[in-house]
Amino acid sequence: MTPVPADQLSVRGFQELIEHVYGAKDRGRGLAGTFMWFAEEVGELARALKKKSPDRDNLHEEFADVFAWLATLASIAEIDLAEAAVKKYGRGCPRCSAAPCACEEKSRFITP
């Protein structure tokens, strides 16, 4: 299997790749079981992100894993991730319709 160059990887292409590699197995595990694997990877991403000295190889791995499990969940739910992404974000912020987003955010985490 020859990898596509990163700058040519389409969202649909990645979902199809993951479906080809893991689809049968993931459907066998079912939606709930597969969600637990996805959640486990989200936890591993948190662990990789909160390291004092980030390990870039590890970060690459964990982002790839969360993305792959998200793609698999979308396939099980029969959702086209590319269509979903374009529908919601293709025109900029879906709330304020601006790009960059101009929505006000009141959060303890925003630094003014």
Add this chain to the structure above:
Amino acid sequence: MTPVPADQLSVRGFQELIEHVYGAKDRGRGLAGTFMWFAEEVGELARALKKKSPDRDNLHEEFADVFAWLATLASIAEIDLAEAAVKKYGRGCPRCSAAPCACEEKSRFITP
């Protein structure tokens, strides 16, 4: 802002779109605060997926949201999601090198 057709949406293009729309705001919130928003969206995806009668519009929204927050986290961590995805999954399963994956999985969730 004109949306690209779904079949032409690249992984890098989506990450750049989200960076353009939300980058400044997300960096202002910081990594930890942004991770909490991401986690909240993961919870909303779980809620959408476990509905007895799935609402497809809602599923599209929640998958798009998790994907967008994942892209933003990658941007904050200076990780190119497309590069990460190709590096790990571009040649099939990174463990068994097969496509479809032939790794054995011992899990209570696998149905034989």
